[in-house]
Amino acid sequence: MSTHAVHHAEPGAFQKYFWSTDHKVIAMQYLFTGMAMAAIGGFLAYGFRMQLGFPNQHVPGIGLVTPGKYNALVTMHGSIMIFWVAMPILIAAFGNFLIPLMIGADDMAFPRINRLSYQIFLISVIVLLASFFVKGGAFGGAWTSYPPLSAKGAYNLTPIGASLWLIAVALEFVAFLLGGINFTVTAMNSRAPGMKMFDVPMVVWMIVLASIIFMASAGPLIAGAVMLLFDQTMATGFYDPNRGGDPLLWEHLFWFFGHPEVYVVLLPAMGIVAEILAVFARKKLFGYKTMLYTAWATGVLSFVVWAHHQFVAGIDPRMANIFSVTTLLISIPIAEMVFLYIATLYGGSIRLDTPMLWGLAFIAEFLIGGVTGIFLGASGTDIYLHDTYFVIAHFHYTFVPIAIIAVFGGITFWYPKMFGRMLNETLGKIHFWGTVIAFNVIFIPLFMTGVAGDQRRIYSYSQFQEQMKPALVHLRTTSTIALLVMLAFQIIFIVNFFWSLRNGEKAAANPWRSTTLEWTVPSPPPHGNFSELPTVYRGPYEYGLPGRADDYWPQDAQN
Amino acid sequence: MWERYLTGASTYAHDIDHLFLLIGALVGFWLIVAEGFLFWLIFKFREKEGVRTQHVTGDEKHLARWISIPHFLVILCDIVILVPAIMVWYNIKEYTPPVDQTVRVFAQQWAWSFQQAGPDGVLDTADDIRTVGELHVTVNTTYRFELMSRDVIHSFAVPSFRLKQDALPGRTITGWFRPNRVGSYDIQCTQMCGVGHGLMAGRVIVETPQDHAAWLMREANPATAGLPTPSQTALQPTPAAAMEGMTMAEARR
Numbered sequence A: 001m002s003t004h005a006v007h008h009a010e011p012g013a014f015q016k017y018f019w020s021t022d023h024k025v026i027a028m029q030y031l032f033t034g035m036a037m038a039a040i041g042g043f044l045a046y047g048f049r050m051q052l053g054f055p056n057q058h059v060p061g062i063g064l065v066t067p068g069k070y071n072a073l074v075t076m077h078g079s080i081m082i083f084w085v086a087m088p089i090l091i092a093a094f095g096n097f098l099i100p101l102m103i104g105a106d107d108m109a110f111p112r113i114n115r116l117s118y119q120i121f122l123i124s125v126i127v128l129l130a131s132f133f134v135k136g137g138a139f140g141g142a143w144t145s146y147p148p149l150s151a152k153g154a155y156n157l158t159p160i161g162a163s164l165w166l167i168a169v170a171l172e173f174v175a176f177l178l179g180g181i182n183f184t185v186t187a188m189n190s191r192a193p194g195m196k197m198f199d200v201p202m203v204v205w206m207i208v209l210a211s212i213i214f215m216a217s218a219g220p221l222i223a224g225a226v227m228l229l230f231d232q233t234m235a236t237g238f239y240d241p242n243r244g245g246d247p248l249l250w251e252h253l254f255w256f257f258g259h260p261e262v263y264v265v266l267l268p269a270m271g272i273v274a275e276i277l278a279v280f281a282r283k284k285l286f287g288y289k290t291m292l293y294t295a296w297a298t299g300v301l302s303f304v305v306w307a308h309h310q311f312v313a314g315i316d317p318r319m320a321n322i323f324s325v326t327t328l329l330i331s332i333p334i335a336e337m338v339f340l341y342i343a344t345l346y347g348g349s350i351r352l353d354t355p356m357l358w359g360l361a362f363i364a365e366f367l368i369g370g371v372t373g374i375f376l377g378a379s380g381t382d383i384y385l386h387d388t389y390f391v392i393a394h395f396h397y398t399f400v401p402i403a404i405i406a407v408f409g410g411i412t413f414w415y416p417k418m419f420g421r422m423l424n425e426t427l428g429k430i431h432f433w434g435t436v437i438a439f440n441v442i443f444i445p446l447f448m449t450g451v452a453g454d455q456r457r458i459y460s461y462s463q464f465q466e467q468m469k470p471a472l473v474h475l476r477t478t479s480t481i482a483l484l485v486m487l488a489f490q491i492i493f494i495v496n497f498f499w500s501l502r503n504g505e506k507a508a509a510n511p512w513r514s515t516t517l518e519w520t521v522p523s524p525p526p527h528g529n530f531s532e533l534p535t536v537y538r539g540p541y542e543y544g545l546p547g548r549a550d551d552y553w554p555q556d557a558q559n
Numbered sequence B: 001m002w003e004r005y006l007t008g009a010s011t012y013a014h015d016i017d018h019l020f021l022l023i024g025a026l027v028g029f030w031l032i033v034a035e036g037f038l039f040w041l042i043f044k045f046r047e048k049e050g051v052r053t054q055h056v057t058g059d060e061k062h063l064a065r066w067i068s069i070p071h072f073l074v075i076l077c078d079i080v081i082l083v084p085a086i087m088v089w090y091n092i093k094e095y096t097p098p099v100d101q102t103v104r105v106f107a108q109q110w111a112w113s114f115q116q117a118g119p120d121g122v123l124d125t126a127d128d129i130r131t132v133g134e135l136h137v138t139v140n141t142t143y144r145f146e147l148m149s150r151d152v153i154h155s156f157a158v159p160s161f162r163l164k165q166d167a168l169p170g171r172t173i174t175g176w177f178r179p180n181r182v183g184s185y186d187i188q189c190t191q192m193c194g195v196g197h198g199l200m201a202g203r204v205i206v207e208t209p210q211d212h213a214a215w216l217m218r219e220a221n222p223a224t225a226g227l228p229t230p231s232q233t234a235l236q237p238t239p240a241a242a243m244e245g246m247t248m249a250e251a252r253r
Helices: A013-017 A023-053 A067-103 A111-133 A159-189 A202-233 A247-280 A288-304 A317-344 A354-377 A379-385 A389-419 A425-451 A470-503 B013-044 B061-094 B209-220 B230-234 B240-252
Strands: B101-108 B111-116 B129-132 B134-138 B143-149 B154-158 B163-167 B173-177 B183-189 B201-207
Touching: A023 A067, A023 A111, A023 A389, A023 A470, A067 A111, A067 A159, A067 A202, A067 A247, A067 A389, A111 A159, A159 A202, A202 A247, A202 A288, A247 A288, A247 A317, A247 A354, A247 A389, A288 A317, A317 A354, A317 A379, A317 B013, A317 B061, A354 A379, A354 A389, A354 A425, A354 B013, A379 B013, A379 B061, A379 B163, A389 A425, A389 A470, A425 A470, B013 B061, B101 B134, B101 B154, B111 B134, B129 B134, B129 B209, B134 B209, B143 B154, B143 B163, B163 B173, B201 B209
Parallel strands: B101 B143, B134 B201
Antiparallel strands: B101 B111, B111 B129, B143 B173, B154 B163, B154 B183, B183 B201
16 A cells, blocks of 8 residues: 555556556456456357257358367357356456555555456457367367367367467466455555454455465466476376376375366355345354365365265275265355355345345355255266266256356446446346346256266267157256346346446446445545545445444445 | 165165265265355455454464364365275175176167076077167166177166276176166166267166066067066056167167
């Protein structure tokens, strides 16, 4: 907090929008890039779901989905949605926008590292998108990129796409390592006077925790990615069993990162939902410290569960027992966390505005994702369910609440602060119901096809008699139609988002009557945020205190 | 269990199905209770004119109970699930029952091929039978399989057997199965293995001992292959798709 706000001069347009070090502008860069990537990721899902629902027909906008094209569609859908949608929006966009505003700082601790982080991220986006247009097309070896398939062009037939994919992922990791350092340092060092560790709003804690988990887990995968790149381009043999390498090594390195990654995106989403619940239930979070400890416990445990992705991968079968135990252990803190969220509603005064609908939907849907995970963590049932559509349905019941539902919750909640206008409530509610109902109709059938034996990443089931029963064919078609409905409802969001930028009702500084610091500055916040840096007197969720006129007591109000 | 959607055709199919039902009952209970409580709270504590929200921290003893009791119940449920889960896993993946026959399963882009003992009953002799796309086994016989890959990672999945095992290049992975129902069942590859992944189909044909012996003789003496045999009529449904898969697999090689 070296510079005082008044020293910030208003920069020119190029400086302001393309070369800015302002955390809010960088947040918007991440947000809009992430939303554009989400549109691409959704389009890819449309492509392969059409092939599954209506096999071997011309798909408008994509053409005939050949096996090679199908593989590229599923690979890129998974990679984009995790690395280029969930991470930039949940961690980078919300982290950049919220952390300084919520802790009472004028900017991030390292503004220029922040700018560099986005620029590297943008390069990773360009590299990834370029891979669609190279010879052989985009990488089609699944987002897990297991060698030897990913290591040799002769096997995957997309030699350039495979390397570009790997380079893009590595660049994206660099961007988020820089961002993670920045978030952690800012939250630790730049808090307003009086803001103790347990006065920090939950979402800031969660983003910091997620950054720490990411930074601690990314190293092995980056090392693995470098070795894989050498295998691809310099004919080394790190993963080639004919030359003493071992493909299992990649699986371990990948999943040592890959499982903590789930919690890297989950925790910020949980944080966003915590803020929404507190404000719209007018309640102090139920057991703030317990919530924090369960989040820490989840983070620590997430490092010792990775091999549950490899139960049947050819590891020593005795290992599965250990990882089955740790995997079910992680259900304890996560379940407790969800209980705390539900208990927060107790005794509240609940207003069902659009952000709250998203927040409540997150809990309701994430519960389904959570309990279905038990079937997969239990090694006995995983033998059968591994790599079936049951797995796909399960993780979409976690990732869609995380990267779609919680994100919409966050956007609708902080939109007034970000852009100074209110979103249209009616359009918001139509969009909510259309999205959430369609989402369930997409994935409940997929639980059933998975249980009935549909394996993943198969472009057509016509080869398999057992999977061609009419009931299963209908389920696949239902799922596809529901996806089309869900995608169509996103148009309402886009219209609402851009129409309200100019025409929405002007937002007051604190439209939701909230307690945290970002609501004490004008909407949108000026360059430098606070005209006078605030002092914090109390915790972030003081709602409904007896004997006060208002039912909320802002963190910076002296009395 | 899900007979309508998928048959169980091996001895451990029902172990896995029962475990699935047990977990389903337990987590289903939790899901209903949690969702019910969530919706009840939303309904009960809707904003009302003149009713003020309550200020509680959640650290009060009488309220913290609402978290700590479910917390211990979750631990209990985890244990109730873990014990049978590990038992099922142990029986299928760690323990091998006395073996009657051994088959070798080779995965490659994008076909399954099999090697099993010929009429002499000994593997690695001149009369070994090698097939592509089709594995013929005898019902109620315990098979040990040796799974190998010739190129990339594949996964050998027979949904009706509830059998799944990745094939890794450079290793031989063993396992077992004991078919207990005559019929013809799909083999799917379930690890992304390249462009032909979705086409990498195969069939397991579970036969009675007589049919299997007849098939063996026919395979061992190709001269008589053209003659109709009891096994061809006994095989219902006819493995037309499997034959198609076989020719496709061969065409791609």
